[in-house]
Amino acid sequence: MTLTTHDASAPAGAEGPRTGVDIVGLRKRFRAPDGTVVAAVDDVTLHLPKGDFCVLLGPSGCGKTTLLRCLAGLEHPDEGRITIDGVPVFGPGLRTVEPQDRPVGMVFQSYALWPNMTVADNVAFPLTTGPRRERMPKEQIRARVEEVLKIMGLSSHGSRAIGQLSGGQQQRVALARAIVAGTDVVLFDEPLSNIDAKVREILRRELRAMQQDLGFTAVYVTHDQAEAMELADQITVMRSGRVMQNGSARDIYERPRNRYVAEFIGTANLLPVTSDGGDARLVHTAVGPVRVAGPAPEGPAGAARVVASRAHRWWIDTAERPGENAWPGEVAAAVFAGSHTEYVVRIGETSVRVWAADDPELVPGRKVWVGVDPAACVVVLDHD
Amino acid sequence: MTDTLQRPPASPAAPPRPRRRLSTFTLVSWAAAAVVVFFVVYPVGRAFVGELGRELPAILDVLAGAKTLEVIRNAVVAVAAGGGLAFLVGAVLAWINVRTDARMGWAAEALPLMPLFVPAIAGSIGWVFLASPKAGYLNHALRQVLALFGVQADSGPLDIFTWPGLVFVYALYLTPYAYLAISSGLQSLDPALEEAARVSGCGPARTLFRVTLPNLKPAMGAAVLQLITIGFALFSVPVVIGTSARIEVLPVSIVHAVTRQYPPDLVTALSMSLVLIVTVVVAWSVERRVMARGRFARIGGRGARAALVTLGRWKLPARLLVLGYLGATSVLPFLALLLVSFQGFWTPQVDLGALTTDNYVDLWGRLAVRRGITNSLLLALLTATITTLLSALLAYLSYRRRSVAGRLVDGVIKIPAAISHIVVGIAFLVAFAGPPFGWNGTLLLLVSAYVVIFLPQGSFYANSAIQQIGPEMREAAEVSGARDWRIFLRVVLPLMAPSLVAGWSLLFILSAGEINASAMLAGPGSPVVGQAILDLWTAGTFPLLAALSVVITVVSTAVVLTVLALGGRPNSGGAP
Numbered sequence: 001m002t003l004t005t006h007d008a009s010a011p012a013g014a015e016g017p018r019t020g021v022d023i024v025g026l027r028k029r030f031r032a033p034d035g036t037v038v039a040a041v042d043d044v045t046l047h048l049p050k051g052d053f054c055v056l057l058g059p060s061g062c063g064k065t066t067l068l069r070c071l072a073g074l075e076h077p078d079e080g081r082i083t084i085d086g087v088p089v090f091g092p093g094l095r096t097v098e099p100q101d102r103p104v105g106m107v108f109q110s111y112a113l114w115p116n117m118t119v120a121d122n123v124a125f126p127l128t129t130g131p132r133r134e135r136m137p138k139e140q141i142r143a144r145v146e147e148v149l150k151i152m153g154l155s156s157h158g159s160r161a162i163g164q165l166s167g168g169q170q171q172r173v174a175l176a177r178a179i180v181a182g183t184d185v186v187l188f189d190e191p192l193s194n195i196d197a198k199v200r201e202i203l204r205r206e207l208r209a210m211q212q213d214l215g216f217t218a219v220y221v222t223h224d225q226a227e228a229m230e231l232a233d234q235i236t237v238m239r240s241g242r243v244m245q246n247g248s249a250r251d252i253y254e255r256p257r258n259r260y261v262a263e264f265i266g267t268a269n270l271l272p273v274t275s276d277g278g279d280a281r282l283v284h285t286a287v288g289p290v291r292v293a294g295p296a297p298e299g300p301a302g303a304a305r306v307v308a309s310r311a312h313r314w315w316i317d318t319a320e321r322p323g324e325n326a327w328p329g330e331v332a333a334a335v336f337a338g339s340h341t342e343y344v345v346r347i348g349e350t351s352v353r354v355w356a357a358d359d360p361e362l363v364p365g366r367k368v369w370v371g372v373d374p375a376a377c378v379v380v381l382d383h384d
Numbered sequence: 385m386t387d388t389l390q391r392p393p394a395s396p397a398a399p400p401r402p403r404r405r406l407s408t409f410t411l412v413s414w415a416a417a418a419v420v421v422f423f424v425v426y427p428v429g430r431a432f433v434g435e436l437g438r439e440l441p442a443i444l445d446v447l448a449g450a451k452t453l454e455v456i457r458n459a460v461v462a463v464a465a466g467g468g469l470a471f472l473v474g475a476v477l478a479w480i481n482v483r484t485d486a487r488m489g490w491a492a493e494a495l496p497l498m499p500l501f502v503p504a505i506a507g508s509i510g511w512v513f514l515a516s517p518k519a520g521y522l523n524h525a526l527r528q529v530l531a532l533f534g535v536q537a538d539s540g541p542l543d544i545f546t547w548p549g550l551v552f553v554y555a556l557y558l559t560p561y562a563y564l565a566i567s568s569g570l571q572s573l574d575p576a577l578e579e580a581a582r583v584s585g586c587g588p589a590r591t592l593f594r595v596t597l598p599n600l601k602p603a604m605g606a607a608v609l610q611l612i613t614i615g616f617a618l619f620s621v622p623v624v625i626g627t628s629a630r631i632e633v634l635p636v637s638i639v640h641a642v643t644r645q646y647p648p649d650l651v652t653a654l655s656m657s658l659v660l661i662v663t664v665v666v667a668w669s670v671e672r673r674v675m676a677r678g679r680f681a682r683i684g685g686r687g688a689r690a691a692l693v694t695l696g697r698w699k700l701p702a703r704l705l706v707l708g709y710l711g712a713t714s715v716l717p718f719l720a721l722l723l724v725s726f727q728g729f730w731t732p733q734v735d736l737g738a739l740t741t742d743n744y745v746d747l748w749g750r751l752a753v754r755r756g757i758t759n760s761l762l763l764a765l766l767t768a769t770i771t772t773l774l775s776a777l778l779a780y781l782s783y784r785r786r787s788v789a790g791r792l793v794d795g796v797i798k799i800p801a802a803i804s805h806i807v808v809g810i811a812f813l814v815a816f817a818g819p820p821f822g823w824n825g826t827l828l829l830l831v832s833a834y835v836v837i838f839l840p841q842g843s844f845y846a847n848s849a850i851q852q853i854g855p856e857m858r859e860a861a862e863v864s865g866a867r868d869w870r871i872f873l874r875v876v877l878p879l880m881a882p883s884l885v886a887g888w889s890l891l892f893i894l895s896a897g898e899i900n901a902s903a904m905l906a907g908p909g910s911p912v913v914g915q916a917i918l919d920l921w922t923a924g925t926f927p928l929l930a931a932l933s934v935v936i937t938v939v940s941t942a943v944v945l946t947v948l949a950l951g952g953r954p955n956s957g958g959a960p
Binding site: 073074098099101104105106108109112113114115116117125126129177178181187 | 854856857859860861862863864865866867870874875878879881
């Protein structure tokens with residue numbers, strides 16, 4: 001697992017040919033109907049390593065889809081540089097490479113399978129687009145399409161019409177079309193967002209297995225953090241066109257850089273830091289001193305910080321359990337969620353959420369003790 | 385690892401090839417756009433700026449003349465009464481067919497097309513055959529019924545050659561335009577809006593007045609606009625019925641100024657055409673004002689069908705109304721034409737033994753008529769095909785690149801919708817009939833005028849088709865490595881096809897029976913059916929014109945039904 005935000009800031013190509021996708025200082029602005037200018041992609045620098053499953057994650061409107069469309073060539077950025085598998089496709093002084101000529105495949109949100117063609121015709125299409133004399137012979141195209149359909153488990157479906165396929169089969173056809181030309185980078189624009197939750201889980205696993213078998217670089221846009229966690233080698237969390245954090249699922253979950261990332265992924269308790277304690281692993285908050293796993297990530301001097309901890313790393317007890325990182329409180333609400341119960345506990349003026357096994361004694365108003373493992377407490381920046 | 389995918393030998397997505405800045409596709413489509421802009425802007429500019437601009441004082445003389453004011457007043461009355469009636473009938477029919485259980489699937493589809501199968505000029509004459517005071521078939525039948533009650537008369541009770549008769553036929557031929565606009569508005573109105581009103585405690589009537597109708601304002605505005613634009617330029621109905629009723633209406637005066645005088649009185653015709661243009665421009669700007677003020681539901685959720693209103697014992701009357709309309713616009717006039725076409729002369733005393741096919745034989749013997757039929761069919765074929773392909777190309781062009789130029793082309797295409805057929809006809813006459821073009825009496829003049837006239841309709845079908853496709857279909861082809869021609873021919877055009885076929889059929893029927901522009905542009909060198917019917921009408925050769933009307937109706941209906949049956953099927957992907 002590579003965390004590569006730092007080295008991507010070096011100019012692409014400066015250290016010899018790089019593989020994967022390199023994005024440097026990319027900006028794309030839109031003019032809204034009311035005349036205001038919105039930066040959909042705002043100074044994004046990012047390296048997506050070859051063969052990795054890279055997820056662009058963020059709420060709707062964060063610019064992740066615009067970034068993906070810039071990679072495909074469907075949007076033209078205002079400034080910056082894009083290099084795909086060592087080939088510069090966008091940059092200053094460079095004629096922008098049109099989508100037709102970029103070494104990428106793409107799976108669209110609606111799949112965009114052409115209903116006027118059969119499954120096999122859809123998959124064969126990318127092989128039949130170049131000038132006639134450069135195309136492979138018909139026989140070879142047919143063999144290639146059969147090969148790809150076989151991998152996708154669609155061998156017997158080649159002559160079917162698109163309308164006759166299930167949602168899952170359509171996704172596999174769309175993926176087949178995206179990889180048939182042998183491109184190493186496949187872009188995914190929220191391909192699972194229109195599918196039932198149960199089917200979505202199955203397709204997700206299928207997609208991940210397929211990507212690992214075939215070894216292409218996947219760039220996958222989603223707003224669903226569970227989907228991102230399950231699929232990704234590398235997650236890029238975006239907000240308002242900017243990269244908030246880039247790293248493995250574990251990095252993002254356990255060591256969020258700032259409050260936004262901590263809140264966007266999973267359920268976090270956030271306690272604002274009022275002052276530093278004696279050493280790097282002790283800070284003061286509204287509920288008193290909190291022992292934490294390590295120092296805050298680097299940020300501007302005097303930047304506001306908060307202590308972030310996951311709700312399931314907290315404990316709750318009816319017995320008195322004073323000690324480090326433990327506080328007396330009162331249950332304010334209990335919400336049964338099946339696998340666990342979420343207890344909202346008031347510690348003075350502060351509320352924390354605790355995920356614990358269901359306990360019928362813990363009714364609202366009940367005096368309790370709550371606490372959290374110091375190893376689960378990280379200090380993060382309050383603002384990006 | 386299971387199957388490992390090997391790289392194909394020749395990777396089409398290898399390093400980018402250098403690419404010319406202007407592809408042939410871009411060049412061809414911009415050339416097409418330029419030609420269209422030329423054929424729209426040049427004739428109108430030459431006629432109204434070049435020709436009429438030099439005659440400013442004469443314009444005032446014409447416009448202030450007593451006769452001009454009279455024909456304008458007549459046009460206003462005919463359009464207000466006929467259009468108002470058409471609006472009411474069209475709205476009721478649309479509501480019945482879209483929102484009630486009296487809907488009949490095929491009738492909803494056929495209703496807007498049915499009146500077009502019989503060319504309007506022939507249909508108007510059909511109504512003369514039905515309801516002229518002495519010899520009308522309907523009058524004859526009614527008199528026989530009345531005779532049973534002891535009422536004797538030798539004329540009436542109906543008289544088509546009166547104001548009510550004229551207004552009635554105006555309404556018949558304007559209703560489809562109101563119907564189309566309002567029914568498409570109703571169809572795209574999200575049923576949930578009405579359901580929300582019902583759940584909030586509104587009864588069906590309150591829902592209709594408080595939710596449905598207010599949200600239909602844009603559709604109703606569009607309907608009124610269409611009625612005004614088409615109604616003021618309607619030529620076929622007033623030339624047949626108005627002339628006999630001694631009610632002269634504006635478009636008839638314009639055409640007669642050109643065709644009944646030698647040399648043609650262009651100044652009078654152009655000055656009167658200005659009235660048509662001003663009327664439409666005023667109507668458009670009023671509509672825009674009204675529409676800009678309110679907020680309306682625009683596009684609704686597809687798929688969910690509204691629960692149909694149960695009409696109960698009103699279901700049968702509602703259905704009879706729909707069938708009655710279809711009968712009045714096409715079935716009855718066509719039957720009247722059919723009957724006259726087999727008679728030696730037009731008479732309400734039908735003697736089955738005396739029916740004859742002589743008229744058809746006679747028709748075939750007349751060279752000019754025969755050439756008219758072949759010309760009209762050829763023109764219809766060319767016009768429908770050129771217009772459809774052109775509008776598909778332009779729709780794709782302006783949709784693919786949301787540029788200023790694209791919007792400009794889009795706007796120019798819509799100009800002919802605002803200036804009526806009559807105006808296009810006279811503008812083409814001024815611009816192309818004489819030097820330097822000298823196209824007078826050629827099919828080229830007619831075909832170019834027809835294409836310009838029908839471009840707005842063609843574009844309407846092409847734009848709605850391309851909007852249904854959605855951008856991802858095209859983007860997927862781009863990412864797959866396809867270039868302009870291939871994207872257009874393999875992906876966009878096939879997906880547009882069903883809609884384009886429907887548009888082609890409409891354009892075919894409309895061009896086959898075109899009379900508004902043809903009345904001025906079709907000379908002896910290029911006879912067309914509409915003009916031939918009008919000539920035979922003026923000469924009083926009724927059985928022959930009936931036979932001609934029957935022939936053109938049957939042939940163009942057959943062509944359109946065949947095309948729709950072959951090409952209108954939904955895409956199945958070819959296999960299995």
